[in-house]
Amino acid sequence: MTALPIADPRIAVHRSALADGRELLYFDDADTTLPPGRAIDERELAPRPATAEMRQDPLSGDWISIAAARQHRVVLPPAELDPLAPQSPGNSSEIPSRYDVAVFENRSPAFGPALADPGADPAAALTAARRVGLERTLPSLGRCEVVCFSPEREGSFGTQSASRARTVIEAWAHRTAELGALPGVQQVFPFENRGEAIGVTLGHPHGQIYAYPYVTPRTRRLLDAIADAGPGHVANVVARELDGPRVVLRGEHWSAYVPFAARWPIEVHLVPHRHVPDFAGTSLAERDELAVLYRRLLRGVDARYETPTPYIAAWHQAPVHEHRDEVRLTLQLTSPRRAADKLKYLAGSEAAMGAWIGDVPPEAQAEALRAVIEGVDA
DSSP: OOOOOOOOTTSOEEEEEOTTSOEEEEEOOTTOOSOSOOOOOOOOOOOOOOOOEEEEOTTTOOEEEEOGGGGGOOOSOOGGGOTTSBOBTTBOOSBOSOOSEEEEEOSSOSSOSOOOOTTOOHHHHHHHHHOOOSSOEEEOOSEEEEEEOOSSSSOOGGGSOHHHHHHHHHHHHHHHHHHHTSTTOOEEEEEEEESGGGTOOOOSSEEEEEEESSOOHHHHHHHHHHHHHOTTHHHHHHHHHHTSTTEEEEOSSEEEEOOTTOOSSEEEEEEESSOOSSGGGOOHHHHHHHHHHHHHHHHHHHHTSSSOOOEEEEEEOOOSSSOTTTOOOEEEEEEOEEETTEEOOOOIIIIIHOOOOOSSOHHHHHHHHHHHHHTSOO
C-alpha cells in the first residue's frame, strides 16, 4: 500500500468542492501572499457524466477506456476564456479563487468518478483485470485530476519558481497517497504534456494525475523484465546508468541520465538515489532538491534549441498493491524533437509493431544535454 507522505508544514492545503461536487484542493506556496479564505463555486453545472466503460483487447489483454464525454473537452480556447485560470467576471472557469497550485477532479474523466466497493479485495481485482477473454467489459473506475501549476495563462513546470515547483511536488506526494488509498485504484500516474506537438489542448501550465483500476501495460512489461532478470533488477540498472557515460545531471538525492536504449530523440530518466516506490515515499529533503534539479533539467532541455521543446514528463510509480520493493519512482522525460525543425513521428514500425528505431545516439544526446544544462541557472 502507498504510505502516508511526510507533509511539509510550510505548505498549507485547503479542501473545497466545485458546484457539481467534484473535489478541489488548493496548495499554498511556503512564501504565499494569498489569504487563507477561498471563494465558493457558484456556477450552475450539468450533472457529471456517467463513469465510462473499459473494454479488453483479447489479443493483448490491455484495457481500453471508452470515454465518449472527452469529446467535449475545450480545445485551445482564447486566453480570456482559459478554463484553468481563476474565475473572473468574464470567465466562469473551473477554479473559483486565486491560487498558487490547484488540484481538481477532471470534468470529463477517462476513469471515474465511480470507485470500487470499499470492501473489495485488491488482489482479486488484479486477478480479474489480468484474465483474458472475449468481449470483456468493466467500469472505468478510478480518478482523473488536473494539477494547475500556476494561475498564469502560459508556462510549464520548468518556468515556475523554486518555491512554486516545491508546492507542485508536495501536491504530487499528497495526491499519490490519497488516490492510492481509494477503493479499486491499482496505480497512480502524475504527468505533464507540454506543447501542441504533443497534442496539448490548453496552454495553461498544468499537469494531470490518473488513478487507474489496473496496472498499466508499461508497468506490466517492467514486471516481466524483473521476473526474468531477478530481484534487484531496477536497482542494478540505475546503478549501472549512474556510473556510466550518459549522466547529464547529478545531485545529492537525484540524478538524471539518457538511457542506454533510448527510444526518443530526447529521452532522459530522473531517479532518486535510494529506492522510493512513489512520491508519497520521498523525504522532505528529496522533494526540496527535486524542486531545483527538475527545473534545471527542463530548462536545459529547452536550451537545447532556440524555441521551447515539446515533451511528455511521465512519472512512473510502483503499483499500489504489489512489487513496491522492486519498482522505483522514475521520471521518463521524452520529446519527439530530433532537430531544431524536425519531429519524430511514430509510423509503421513503432506505431504498429512497437519496434523502435532510434534517430539520435544516446551518448551524443547526453553530451549535448550536459553542455546546455551546465549553462542553466538552478
